[in-house]
Amino acid sequence: MKAGLKKVLIANRGEIALRVNRACHELDIPTVAIFSEADRESLHVKRADEAFCVGPGPSARSYLNVPNIISAALISGADAIHPGYGFLAENARFAEICRDHGIAFIGPSPDAIRAMGDKATAKRIMVEAKVPVTPGTDIVESVEEARAFAKRAGYPVLIKATAGGGGKGMRAVHAGQELEQALSSASSEALAAFGDGRVYLEKLIERPRHIEVQVLADTHGEVLILGERDCSVQKPSHQKLIEEAPGPRLGAEFRRALYDVARDAVKAVKYVNAGTLEFLADGDAFYFMEMNTRIQVEHPVTEAIFDIDLVKEQLRVAAGERLSYRQSDLRACGHAIEVRVNAEDPANNFAPAAGTLKTVQLPGGPGIRVDTHLYEGASVPPYYDSMLAKIIAHGRDRDEAIARMVRALRETVVDGVKTTVPFCIEVLTDPEFAAGGVDIGYLPRLLARESRLEAAAVS
Ligand code: MV4
Numbered sequence: 001m002k003a004g005l006k007k008v009l010i011a012n013r014g015e016i017a018l019r020v021n022r023a024c025h026e027l028d029i030p031t032v033a034i035f036s037e038a039d040r041e042s043l044h045v046k047r048a049d050e051a052f053c054v055g056p057g058p059s060a061r062s063y064l065n066v067p068n069i070i071s072a073a074l075i076s077g078a079d080a081i082h083p084g085y086g087f088l089a090e091n092a093r094f095a096e097i098c099r100d101h102g103i104a105f106i107g108p109s110p111d112a113i114r115a116m117g118d119k120a121t122a123k124r125i126m127v128e129a130k131v132p133v134t135p136g137t138d139i140v141e142s143v144e145e146a147r148a149f150a151k152r153a154g155y156p157v158l159i160k161a162t163a164g165g166g167g168k169g170m171r172a173v174h175a176g177q178e179l180e181q182a183l184s185s186a187s188s189e190a191l192a193a194f195g196d197g198r199v200y201l202e203k204l205i206e207r208p209r210h211i212e213v214q215v216l217a218d219t220h221g222e223v224l225i226l227g228e229r230d231c232s233v234q235k236p237s238h239q240k241l242i243e244e245a246p247g248p249r250l251g252a253e254f255r256r257a258l259y260d261v262a263r264d265a266v267k268a269v270k271y272v273n274a275g276t277l278e279f280l281a282d283g284d285a286f287y288f289m290e291m292n293t294r295i296q297v298e299h300p301v302t303e304a305i306f307d308i309d310l311v312k313e314q315l316r317v318a319a320g321e322r323l324s325y326r327q328s329d330l331r332a333c334g335h336a337i338e339v340r341v342n343a344e345d346p347a348n349n350f351a352p353a354a355g356t357l358k359t360v361q362l363p364g365g366p367g368i369r370v371d372t373h374l375y376e377g378a379s380v381p382p383y384y385d386s387m388l389a390k391i392i393a394h395g396r397d398r399d400e401a402i403a404r405m406v407r408a409l410r411e412t413v414v415d416g417v418k419t420t421v422p423f424c425i426e427v428l429t430d431p432e433f434a435a436g437g438v439d440i441g442y443l444p445r446l447l448a449r450e451s452r453l454e455a456a457a458v459s
Pocket of ligand 1: 134158165166167168202203204205206208209210231232234238280289290440
């Protein structure tokens with residue numbers, strides 16, 4: 001079935017640009033790539049039907065260069081832009097500019113992006129929709145207000161920047177005497193990073209899991225809940241390293257409640273296209289954290305267990321068509337795990353590494369999907385994020401998915417830069433991970449344990 005889009009400009013690079021290109025070509029839609037001067041030789045440029053250079057290496061001058069990207073769309077006659085993730089994907093103003101130029105932004109409305117981008121506003125909307133949120137305040141205007149909440153809720157509390165998300169501008173506060181200083185430093189950090197220093201407070205949930213729900217909605221009122229992913233294995237910098245679907249060791253009751261809430265949330269935001277609701281899970285309770293208004297890096301684990309192509313559905317929705325599934329058509333099957341292969345050194349705080357790739361041997365075989373722009377001889381420019389590949393393992397159950405992933409990681413050879421592959425093998429073969437249901441402190445604890453062992457070995 002052909003989605004009613006004439007031509008799609010892909011406003012991104014790397015594996016996600018290739019991912020979008022594949023969905024377009026399966027639907028017979030011609031594609032336009034954009035690239036920076038550092039990406040001339042990239043696969044996403046070769047695979048697209050046309051390509052435009054939009055500026056020099058640094059993202060600010062190329063992949064974030066709105067006038068050049070819009071010009072490329074207009075010159076090529078593209079009637080839609082897929083933003084991928086990162087870059088302009090959650091920029092409400094960019095979505096508006098697309099619309100004002102008669103170009104469909106493949107994502108939700110500018111209003112939904114804007115509302116969810118402001119974390120305090122998002123929470124307010126969710127409270128209104130009876131979605132459970134972490135006990136907390138709206139924007140705090142004074143230290144007294146913050147102190148009153150902390151007294152009521154009890155320490156520890158967490159200061160969050162409303163313009164933040166993903167952990168930027170966050171401060172945990174364990175006692176009253178730290179509060180004033182933490183408020184002012186969180187606020188200055190947020191002001192410097194986002195141009196918005198407004199902060200709010202929440203009760204700090206200790207040792208939660210990160211559980212997120214994939215949703216998909218069309219312009220005809222159909223809402224699909226595509227299960228959950230557990231993304232608790234995150235680096236101390238809040239970047240995800242390993243994600244899986246379904247979430248291990250969650251009860252049927254928990255899931256039912258979570259999906260009901262997710263449906264209410266989607267309707268409250270009048271959300272259209274693909275999105276993700278992030279929750280903190282604490283035992284039987286869960287609390288809305290934020291909503292990501294884009295396709296996410298880890299979407300393939302959901303695709304694996306539901307046997308669905310989320311990006312093709314995004315294209316259909318953007319063309320005003322109906323989703324090709326109903327909720328009753330969808331049944332999760334088996335278990336999927338994704339590992340991010342990053343050009344970074346886990347032993348050195350995951351410091352990113354740039355360079356030229358020598359040997360590249362990617363895994364395959366039963367249950368393995370590899371999404372990557374890597375090839376032998378490719379350069380890894382210093383300008384962009386360090387993700388080189390995603391390996392996704394699907395099995396009948398979690399044990400089979402883990403066994404397939406470990407086997408696939410052992411097949412993987414990437415020479416020329418340090419990668420996260422050996423470290424991910426360690427995690428996947430760790431009995432604590434194998435047991436399932438680790439919390440967000442798991443990876444930082446593992447790293448601390450390893451650096452202690454390291455220190456003991458050299459002393
Ligand atoms: C929290 C929390 C504990 N309690 N909120 C991290 C990024 C941003 N999305 C919100 N985050 C957190 N919010 C309350 N009230 C702990 C985190 C958090 C976290 C959440 C998910 C995955 C990894 C994390 C690592 C550190 C902190």
